[in-house]
Amino acid sequence: MHKIFIRSFVSSLVLLFTLTVTAIAKDVKAAFVYIGPTGDHGWTYQHDVGRKAVEAAGFKTTYVEGVPESADAERVLRQLANSGHDIIFTTSFGYMNPTNKVAKEFPNVKFEHATGYKREHANVSTYAARFYEGRTILGTIAGTMTKSNVIGYVASFPIPEVIRGINSFTLAAQKVNPNIKTKIVWAFTWYDPGKEAEAAKALIDQGADVIAQHTDSTAIVQMAEKAGVYAFGQASDMDKFAPKAVLTSVENNWGPYYVDRVKAVANGTWNQKDTWHGIGDGMVVISDLDSQMPADLRSKVKKLQADLASGKVHSFTGPIYDQKGNLMVAEGKTADDGMLAGMMTYVKGVEGDIPK
Amino acid sequence: MIIDINFIGLIIASIMASAVPLILASCGELITERSGVLNLGVEGMMIIGAISGFALMTVTGSLIIAIFGAMLAGVLISTIFAFLTQTLITNHVATGLALTIFGIGISAMIGKNFVGIPGKEFPVLFENLKDTIPLIGPILFGHSIVFYFAFTLPFITSYFLKKTKIGLIVRAVGDSPESASNQGINVRLVRYLCILYGGAMSGLAGAYLSMIYTPQWIENMTGGRGWIALALVVFSTWNPIKILIGAMIFGGLTIIQFHMQAIGVRIPVQFLTALPYIVTIIVLVVISRDSRKIRLSTPSSLGKSFHKDN
Numbered sequence: 001m002h003k004i005f006i007r008s009f010v011s012s013l014v015l016l017f018t019l020t021v022t023a024i025a026k027d028v029k030a031a032f033v034y035i036g037p038t039g040d041h042g043w044t045y046q047h048d049v050g051r052k053a054v055e056a057a058g059f060k061t062t063y064v065e066g067v068p069e070s071a072d073a074e075r076v077l078r079q080l081a082n083s084g085h086d087i088i089f090t091t092s093f094g095y096m097n098p099t100n101k102v103a104k105e106f107p108n109v110k111f112e113h114a115t116g117y118k119r120e121h122a123n124v125s126t127y128a129a130r131f132y133e134g135r136t137i138l139g140t141i142a143g144t145m146t147k148s149n150v151i152g153y154v155a156s157f158p159i160p161e162v163i164r165g166i167n168s169f170t171l172a173a174q175k176v177n178p179n180i181k182t183k184i185v186w187a188f189t190w191y192d193p194g195k196e197a198e199a200a201k202a203l204i205d206q207g208a209d210v211i212a213q214h215t216d217s218t219a220i221v222q223m224a225e226k227a228g229v230y231a232f233g234q235a236s237d238m239d240k241f242a243p244k245a246v247l248t249s250v251e252n253n254w255g256p257y258y259v260d261r262v263k264a265v266a267n268g269t270w271n272q273k274d275t276w277h278g279i280g281d282g283m284v285v286i287s288d289l290d291s292q293m294p295a296d297l298r299s300k301v302k303k304l305q306a307d308l309a310s311g312k313v314h315s316f317t318g319p320i321y322d323q324k325g326n327l328m329v330a331e332g333k334t335a336d337d338g339m340l341a342g343m344m345t346y347v348k349g350v351e352g353d354i355p356k
Numbered sequence: 357m358i359i360d361i362n363f364i365g366l367i368i369a370s371i372m373a374s375a376v377p378l379i380l381a382s383c384g385e386l387i388t389e390r391s392g393v394l395n396l397g398v399e400g401m402m403i404i405g406a407i408s409g410f411a412l413m414t415v416t417g418s419l420i421i422a423i424f425g426a427m428l429a430g431v432l433i434s435t436i437f438a439f440l441t442q443t444l445i446t447n448h449v450a451t452g453l454a455l456t457i458f459g460i461g462i463s464a465m466i467g468k469n470f471v472g473i474p475g476k477e478f479p480v481l482f483e484n485l486k487d488t489i490p491l492i493g494p495i496l497f498g499h500s501i502v503f504y505f506a507f508t509l510p511f512i513t514s515y516f517l518k519k520t521k522i523g524l525i526v527r528a529v530g531d532s533p534e535s536a537s538n539q540g541i542n543v544r545l546v547r548y549l550c551i552l553y554g555g556a557m558s559g560l561a562g563a564y565l566s567m568i569y570t571p572q573w574i575e576n577m578t579g580g581r582g583w584i585a586l587a588l589v590v591f592s593t594w595n596p597i598k599i600l601i602g603a604m605i606f607g608g609l610t611i612i613q614f615h616m617q618a619i620g621v622r623i624p625v626q627f628l629t630a631l632p633y634i635v636t637i638i639v640l641v642v643i644s645r646d647s648r649k650i651r652l653s654t655p656s657s658l659g660k661s662f663h664k665d666n
Binding site for chain 1: 374
């Protein structure tokens with residue numbers, strides 16, 4: 001009896017101590033909601049790298065992975081808001097409505113929704129990255145490196161984000177090589193290594209010698225490696241999966257933004273924002289350029305990267321025509337964010353139709 | 357448009373490569389079902405094979421250990437199923453579904469440490485002969501040993517079931533376990549072995565995916581191929597040779613769909629994506645018109661538990 005009493009007394013002391021220490025150290029707790037597994041080595045993986053940066057900055061974090069974009073998301077969000085989290089990052093487009101709905105119920109909790117546009121309540125911010133800037137660089141490299149003048153592109157779903165990427169890539173490739181053709185294959189998945197590999201193989205068999213992708217797995221770069229053609233990494237640096245094929249990767253770098261926002265909550269300076277950052281703010285990062293690329297191309301890419309960062313060069317600078325020859329962006333003008341956000345037409349030079 | 361003959365060879369080779377895991381898992385499941393056991397856990401056994409193969413390859417560095425280890429892992433997980441359904445006489449369907457859920461979960465757990473590690477290159481045979489014969493070259497040469505094994509397996513399976521004594525015993529157990537038992541056959545033992553064999557083949561199918569087809573580990577990477585393998589067994593009316601044809605159709609539709617897109621043929625992608633399932637339904641309708649044939653080829657006691665009183 002005595003023993004039990006002493007033991008529970010000691011343990012409650014320890015518990016009390018730990019609680020006090022954490023309370024003193026840092027108050028803010030951040031939560032992350034992921035669409036996929038943290039082990040996807042793509043989209044969710046990169047968000048989790050960002051979460052670890054928040055952790056390294058001294059804050060407590062929680063994450064829930066594999067949350068479907070349904071009523072489940074609401075339940076998870078409500079639970080996280082209820083269990084003392086001060087800021088919650090919802091990292092997939094489909095969480096848009098659940099995020100706004102739950103945000104209304106918890107006005108003291110801050111919500112950050114990735115890739116969405118709805119900010120119905122004062123405690124909801126949105127953020128996204130200008131991945132298309134990275135694709136301008138990939139297009140420049142692809143247009144220079146191709147010998148067959150056929151470039152393959154494995155796309156996921158026909159949404160503005162993907163169409164914008166295809167357009168930005170093609171415009172850049174045409175600029176350095178007017179003879180190129182971009183062949184697009186829609187895999188209708190974000191994530192299915194087998195299917196992605198098959199799509200890449202089909203493009204390679206049809207003569208493509210550079211493959212770009214807007215799906216998330218490493219299967220495509222591995223297929224390119226096997227077939228001896230070039231490819232680009234998506235979301236994370238995929239060089240180690242295909243050292244010969246991967247010329248560079250476009251990485252999603254969420255860490256700085258996440259740390260920034262969590263710190264803002266800690267300092268009481270958090271405010272509603274709509275963030276769309278690109279290469280300039282470091283949200284889009286270009287990995288090391290492969291030494292197979294000629295030196296002049298590498299220096300050209302470096303310069304382009306700097307110009308995109310400073311805003312001297314814009315991925316969508318006129319004149320830009322659509323497939324039918326209608327003017328989309330006039331000479332000397334650049335596409336505004338509204339146009340970019342809703343882009344659902346191919347530019348001239350892209351083959352085929354957008355599937356409906 | 358000029359179609360290069362080698363190009364057709366390349367397409368056929370891709371289709372065959374995508375059919376390999378389906379053939380392996382289906383041929384294994386076919387033996388299991390022929391003994392009267394319906395194991396819906398193919399997807400789960402396959403993913404266990406995928407992570408085991410990849411993990412062993414990374415840890416030991418030996419491809420041989422990895423391949424056999426993956427088969428062994430398939431055997432081990434199917435032992436759970438065998439114990440539950442044969443010794444504890446649980447329901448086949450429920451147990452099989454549980455096995456799939458279990459397999460997906462545990463593979464994700466083990467796999468946590470193996471994400472983001474590139475796989476090893478798997479050796480291919482007769483690579484230098486690939487360009488010697490047009491059309492046939494790319495189809496026949498330059499594949500892994502598992503590829504060649506998969507394309508001989510249906511014939512071996514067919515011979516085993518039709519011409520060997522053990523094959524006859526398996527069929528007897530599946531068609532009438534009571535009679536087989538009265539003849540002195542240990543029904544439970546036969547079913548145990550058939551389940552374990554099915555597990556080994558599913559494990560090998562999974563290892564093919566994670567070690568040869570797309571050499572990497574990713575959660576849920578089998579992507580429903582286990583379910584397609586199950587459908588294939590029904591599609592084939594329990595005939596191993598028809599599995600070969602079915603697997604080529606199932607694997608081929610995706611690849612041809614991608615090729616048509618790249619050529620610029622304007623068929624709605626959604627329709628092309630749905631095509632494998634539409635074809636399955638059509639084939640099933642055509643096959644099941646002949647009810648006598650269905651009755652002859654379906655193992656009569658499929659999915660029914662056999663309980664011997666003494």
